[in-house]
Amino acid sequence: MAWHVCAAAAIGRSHVDGGLPCQDAFARTCEGEVLIAVVCDGAGSQPRSHEGAQALSADVVASIAARVRDGAIAPSATLEAMTACGRDAIAAARAALAVRATEEGAALAHFAATLVGVVADRDGGWFFHVGDGVGAALDEAGACTVSLPENGEYANETFFVTGDEWEAHLRVCPIVGPVATVLLMSDGAMPFAMAKDLASPYRAFFDPVVRYLASVDAESGSQALLGTLSDPRTDTITSDDKTLLVA
Incomplete structure (x- = not known):
C-alpha cells in the first residue's frame, strides 16, 4: 500500500522572539512502496544550523533513496546492512557539508544538527538516529516501536551529525511489521x-x-499539520521549533 505522507515544521516562540529562523528541516520521498524520510533539528546555539538541517535531511534521503532504487538496500535488510547504509549516507552528507563550510570560511560546527530517519515498507524497516527527536512506528492495533532520543549529561544536551563522535552515537532500531503508521519528530514536538x-x-x-x-x-494534510504545530497554544508547552512527519 502506498504511503500517504504529511509533514510540517513550525517555528518556535523562542526563535520568533530571538529573531532566529526555524532551525528544523525534513525531507521525504517514496521509492515504490518504500518510505525514506528524515527530520533534522539544528542546534539553537549555532548560526547556520538551519542550513545544516536542510542540507543533511535532503542529502541523506536522496542517498538512501538511490540505494533503494538500485536494489542495494531494502527495509528487510540485516541490521549490519542497515547500519552501514545509514552510516554511509550520513557520512557522505556530512562530508559535503564540511566541503561547503571550508569553501565559505565557516566551521562545520556552525551547521550542527541532529537527525532521525526511517526506511520502511508495510512489512517493517528501520530507524536511524543521531541525537534527540523521536521515531515511532505503529501497527493497526497500536503496538509501537520507538527510536528514543539520546541526550548528554544534561537533558538539554544532545549529539550532532557534525560532531567528531557522531558515528559512536549512530543508533539503528529495527521495525517489525506490519506497519500502519510512521512518525518522525523533532524534540520540540x-x-x-x-x-x-x-x-x-x-x-x-x-x-x-x-x-x-x-x-x-x-498537501492539504501538511498545511493542516502546519496549522496545528503553529497554534499559539503549543507555546505554553514548548518554545522550540516543532517538526512532525506522519506517514
Missing part, C-alpha cells in the same frame, strides 16, 4: 505528540490527527 514515558504517541493528540490526515490529500 515531543511534549505534546508523545506520551510522557515516550513509549508511544500521546493518543489524545495522535488519534484525531491521523484520522484527519487520512481524509485529505497530502
Whole structure:
C-alpha cells in the first residue's frame, strides 16, 4: 500500500522572539512502496544550523533513496546492512557539508544538527538516529516501536551529525511489521505528540490527527499539520521549533 505522507515544521516562540529562523528541516520521498524520510533539528546555539538541517535531511534521503532504487538496500535488510547504509549516507552528507563550510570560511560546527530517519515498507524497516527527536512506528492495533532520543549529561544536551563522535552515537532500531503508521519528530514536538514515558504517541493528540490526515490529500494534510504545530497554544508547552512527519 502506498504511503500517504504529511509533514510540517513550525517555528518556535523562542526563535520568533530571538529573531532566529526555524532551525528544523525534513525531507521525504517514496521509492515504490518504500518510505525514506528524515527530520533534522539544528542546534539553537549555532548560526547556520538551519542550513545544516536542510542540507543533511535532503542529502541523506536522496542517498538512501538511490540505494533503494538500485536494489542495494531494502527495509528487510540485516541490521549490519542497515547500519552501514545509514552510516554511509550520513557520512557522505556530512562530508559535503564540511566541503561547503571550508569553501565559505565557516566551521562545520556552525551547521550542527541532529537527525532521525526511517526506511520502511508495510512489512517493517528501520530507524536511524543521531541525537534527540523521536521515531515511532505503529501497527493497526497500536503496538509501537520507538527510536528514543539520546541526550548528554544534561537533558538539554544532545549529539550532532557534525560532531567528531557522531558515528559512536549512530543508533539503528529495527521495525517489525506490519506497519500502519510512521512518525518522525523533532524534540520540540515531543511534549505534546508523545506520551510522557515516550513509549508511544500521546493518543489524545495522535488519534484525531491521523484520522484527519487520512481524509485529505497530502498537501492539504501538511498545511493542516502546519496549522496545528503553529497554534499559539503549543507555546505554553514548548518554545522550540516543532517538526512532525506522519506517514
